[in-house]
Amino acid sequence: MDFLGAFTPDNLIFLLKGFYVTLKVAFISIIFSFIIGGALGTIRFTKIPIVSNIAAVLVETIRNLPLLLIILFTYFALPEIGINLGITVSAIVALTIFESAMLAEIVRGGLISIEKGQMEAARSSGLSYIQALRLVILPQALRRMVPNLVSQFISLLKDTSLAVVIALPELLHHAKIIQAQELSYVIPIFLLIALMYFVVNFALSLIAKRLELKSA
Amino acid sequence: MISFGHVNKYYGDFHVLKDIDLTIKTGEVVVIIGPSGSGKSTLLRCINRLETITDGSLTVKDVHLNDKKTDINKVRRKIGMVFQHFNLYPHKTVLENIMLAPINALGISKEEAKKTAEFYLDKVGIPDKATSFPSQLSGGQQQRVAIARGLAMKPEIMLFDEPTSALDPEMVGEVLDVMKALAEEGMTMVVVTHEMGFAKEVGDRIVFIDQGKILEEAAPVEFFENPKEERAQVFLSRILNH
Numbered sequence: 001m002d003f004l005g006a007f008t009p010d011n012l013i014f015l016l017k018g019f020y021v022t023l024k025v026a027f028i029s030i031i032f033s034f035i036i037g038g039a040l041g042t043i044r045f046t047k048i049p050i051v052s053n054i055a056a057v058l059v060e061t062i063r064n065l066p067l068l069l070i071i072l073f074t075y076f077a078l079p080e081i082g083i084n085l086g087i088t089v090s091a092i093v094a095l096t097i098f099e100s101a102m103l104a105e106i107v108r109g110g111l112i113s114i115e116k117g118q119m120e121a122a123r124s125s126g127l128s129y130i131q132a133l134r135l136v137i138l139p140q141a142l143r144r145m146v147p148n149l150v151s152q153f154i155s156l157l158k159d160t161s162l163a164v165v166i167a168l169p170e171l172l173h174h175a176k177i178i179q180a181q182e183l184s185y186v187i188p189i190f191l192l193i194a195l196m197y198f199v200v201n202f203a204l205s206l207i208a209k210r211l212e213l214k215s216a
Numbered sequence: 217m218i219s220f221g222h223v224n225k226y227y228g229d230f231h232v233l234k235d236i237d238l239t240i241k242t243g244e245v246v247v248i249i250g251p252s253g254s255g256k257s258t259l260l261r262c263i264n265r266l267e268t269i270t271d272g273s274l275t276v277k278d279v280h281l282n283d284k285k286t287d288i289n290k291v292r293r294k295i296g297m298v299f300q301h302f303n304l305y306p307h308k309t310v311l312e313n314i315m316l317a318p319i320n321a322l323g324i325s326k327e328e329a330k331k332t333a334e335f336y337l338d339k340v341g342i343p344d345k346a347t348s349f350p351s352q353l354s355g356g357q358q359q360r361v362a363i364a365r366g367l368a369m370k371p372e373i374m375l376f377d378e379p380t381s382a383l384d385p386e387m388v389g390e391v392l393d394v395m396k397a398l399a400e401e402g403m404t405m406v407v408v409t410h411e412m413g414f415a416k417e418v419g420d421r422i423v424f425i426d427q428g429k430i431l432e433e434a435a436p437v438e439f440f441e442n443p444k445e446e447r448a449q450v451f452l453s454r455i456l457n458h
């Protein structure tokens with residue numbers, strides 16, 4: 001097997017381009033899903049009638065669907081009703097929908113984990129419910145959520161590879177193109193992209209550990 | 217200042233407060249005692265509507281707490297509360313803990329809030345802990361910060377729910393001293409406690425509650441020397457021989 005032969009400059013650049021798309025799509029989806037998931041999780045936590053129930057139904061529905069289905073739906077089904085998002089946006093939308101639901105549960109769990117006395121102390125000092133949430137409960141909950149959030153971000157980064165089914169030009173897609181040229185490239189290219197995913201995700205989890213130690 | 221009129225409260229089917237009639241005057245220190253589970257905390261927490269009453273009337277400064285139109289946040293700004301487990305905000309420094317409500321609920325400036333916070337921290341005897349986090353303080357110090365946090369709102373009423381029950385014995389005194397000083401300055405106080413020495417010395421009136429009912433209400437000397445109710449006698453003998 002011609003191991004090093006697979007790593008031509010062209011191939012390496014092509015893989016890096018794919019990895020760039022992976023990181024870009026993941027990053028954008030993380031930002032959006034953090035905002036949407038944070039809002040959904042908080043709304044569900046508040047138990048405000050109707051609004052909170054709607055959030056719960058949304059979250060539970062999405063959480064129980066396979067991500068692959070959501071990606072395929074966004075790309076193949078939405079155009080049927082006139083919504084044509086294109087490959088990249090479809091991938092971002094699908095990932096954002098799915099991850100928002102996952103993050104909503106993490107955020108809600110973090111909020112629930114804060115002792116009841118914190119809310120009572122804040123409210124009894126005359127702060128409104130929203131103020132108590134914003135100034136007292138959320139900051140503490142976010143600190144507690146860091147490890148779970150980061151591991152969800154890592155999942156998201158890995159899940160980006162599922163968008164290979166709609167030919168998103170991300171790392172796995174580019175790897176498959178290279179592998180199709182030459183059978184002997186299959187193993188070395190797989191090993192290389194495995195290393196790329198690993199390095200980034202492992203770095204993220206190290207950062208998470210750091211943050212965890214700091215906030216403890 | 218505070219007036220309960222035929223107040224009942226249920227948790228589901230459980231009748232936790234039974235026909236409570238109680239009036240607390242400005243500047244009075246009322247000590248609520250009674251066995252565990254008798255409804256002391258619930259009674260206290262009704263005063264700032266951490267718990268809502270089921271029926272009857274409850275007014276604070278002539279404002280009806282169970283009136284839907286009442287702006288409860290406004291009422292609460294006049295009532296400080298100190299909890300058994302301090303409930304300080306762990307992510308904020310001591311000074312930030314004290315400044316949070318004055319800035320956000322009263323809308324006063326940061327500089328002003330800081331001055332007030334430092335004043336009350338000095339008053340409870342730990343001016344040097346301003347930049348510490350709660351986790352770096354002893355239980356007694358944390359509870360004194362909690363009292364300073366309540367006072368920084370310049371309340372007219374202070375509620376205490378077993379403020380020394382979670383403390384190591386050697387720290388009980390420092391917290392009771394702060395409360396005693398507060399009482400001497402004329403603060404209206406409602407205190408749930410098992411510290412009978414404090415009740416006797418500082419209390420203007422003792423309210424004995426059992427199974428959600430006020431069984432006896434008397435001046436401390438009268439209550440401790442000559443409790444009328446049998447259940448109060450049993451309670452006292454148990455707690456004093458402890």
Ligand SMILES: Nc1ncnc2c1ncn2[C@@H]1O[C@H](COP(=O)(O)OP(=O)(O)O)[C@@H](O)[C@H]1O
Nearest residue numbers: 227230232250251252253254255256257258259
């Ligand atoms: N949120 C609640 N739901 C149901 N029962 C409660 C709740 N809070 C307190 N209780 C019950 O009400 C009774 C009085 O409680 P509490 O006021 O905390 O008593 P105390 O402070 O005198 O020990 C207890 O039997 C307690 O179990």
Ligand SMILES: [Mg+2]
Nearest residue numbers: 256257258378
């Ligand atoms: Mg209690």
